[in-house]
Amino acid sequence: MLSVRDLYVSFRTFGGEVQALRGVSFDLYKGETLAIVGESGCGKSVTANTIMGLIPEPAGRIKNGSVLFKGKDLTKLDKSKMRKVQGVDISMIFQDPMTALNPTLKIGEQLTEGLRTHQKVSKSEARKRAMELLEVVGIPNPEERMKQYPHQFSGGMRQRIVIAIALICEPELLIADEPTTALDVTIQAQILELFEEIQERTGVSIILITHDLGVVAKIADRIAVMYAGKVIEIGTKREVFYSPQHPYTKGLLASVPRLDLKEEELQPIEGTPPDLFAPPIGCPFTARCPFAMEVCDRIYPGTTDLSETHAVDCWLQDERAKRLFDK
Template identity: 60%
Template sequence: MENILEVKNLHVSFDTYGGEVQAVRGVTFDLKKGETLAIVGESGSGKSVTTRALAKLIPSPPGRIKEGEILFEGKNLAQLSEREMQKIRGKDISTIFQDPMTSLNPTMKIGSQVMEGLLKHHKISKKEARKRTLELLDLVGLPDAEKRIDQYPHQFSGGQRQRVVIAIALACGPKILIADEPTTALDVTIQAQILELMKDIQKKVDSSIIFITHDLGVVANVADRVAVMYAGKIVEIGTADEIFYNPKHPYTWGLLGSMPTLDNEEESLVAIPGSPPDMLNPPTGDAFAARNEYAMEIDFVEQPPMFKVSDTHYAATWLLHEHAPKVEPPLAVQSRMKDNLHANVPGERKKEGDRS
């Protein structure tokens, strides 16, 4: 499958009074046409900063892309001017942000907000833009679009506002859709509806999605591939099945172990001890070493490379070195790998669908 985006050795820093905060440190990944790549990790791991850098939405100052390439259709976005990026944002790369209320202009009718991108990028008439807007509102499942197109954001519920935000993001038929925790501010019922909506829309418009979240339950339902981030780096990347059934990094084990399930009420959650490192002064070795019960001496002095597990699965942990001791995930994690996530992982869901 052809790559639509390639990110190579991306470094993003913020200059503060206390010094340089190294928010993203050497991130490398690709995005294929039509796939959904989920980026997961704790708050502060660099997920949102990475995706904001892709659209060059890092405020400068204090932020800056310090190093690296963001290759989209042969162009290095990191080197484009703001004027050049304005032609790409909304048209080729769109973003759905976490809180729909802060994403929408409270003084503008929602129809005008959806039409804005159409009028800017497609140079069509207002009549044509309004017709297209009604189609988009229908596509995202907003009832009575003819009436609601002339209403204001405060007249919509949280889930309806998020549908409007998705319509805005889809207006120009973007090739890449960045969804930055788009369901976090919603209750679980509406969250499920929005996730189903995004999967359905992706099939219809054939866009690629980068999905940012800290919720592995969400990841299991939407992602083709998963990248796990910690302290500004990708520490493991692979298909959803590989990450859920054969995780190799202790941090990924921790994330899986801390995920609640409904299947076993007696099973306790596994907390990750400690807290993420200070990115003003990142550790010399593996950033996760201080929180890793399996850490070896080398973890504190040298960063691990990306070890190849399979053609699609890589993990940055010294535990994969040929001379490292054999270590298995904690029992609670193994239990989740085998049972608790069985019904949610994409590969299993497809099998169930085939039987129906």
């Protein structure tokens, strides 16, 4: 359904050019959930905004690559054509539901706006569809709730409304950018169950952007690990969780607290991510990697296919490096 290939995105600032994405590539298949994980600043949200056509111009620009959605390159569409895709074929759930909702408009108006804009349905039909969706996302008394404003809802209910807005036009691809960050654990579990129910009901494909590996373990089918604007490892949930191959992926998994171990100390990844004003030539994780070799700093490793579904960018798995060790 979606194929991102060799995507480069930069932002011009007073301090220079920030190379936010540096050759991102991945595929998404119909009906699956792909989780994109990594530290803050690694390029997760920029990837999502690029797919949605929301890169702010002229500061931000796509320097190279393609985003093929059902065979159509979204990077080549002008704004008017892209608007026919946004919210209709591809929808996005933004990180903060309070800022995603207009505080001056009633929920009913915000729910029906997209449907009336894109599908030209009557006001009564749009209202009926909106109330049905509020019930689907678990908001009781939809007829009364349609008349209320965002501040009259709790954080969890606002997040459900944002999900309903994203689903109103029945998109084929749903991008969820940190959808559970501001929610407590109980509401977080409810939102994740809601995603699973929606996917079973509609067959929508989901890109889930998060730094929470617990969320990933709950609903992801495949995982793409990003670091310094690159996808450094990608595989099925089982492959990445039980057989991680990149030192950064191993570090992420080791830094998650475990309740089954008593008096366990947290294992942080030492150091800081590289400066994307002047990213390193070789592997960007070299300065923080306990297994770094001289070649890591000078040349970026190629992608090594470990299986049909599992691939990693690391010299430790590269056959050329393994032959040197054998000697």
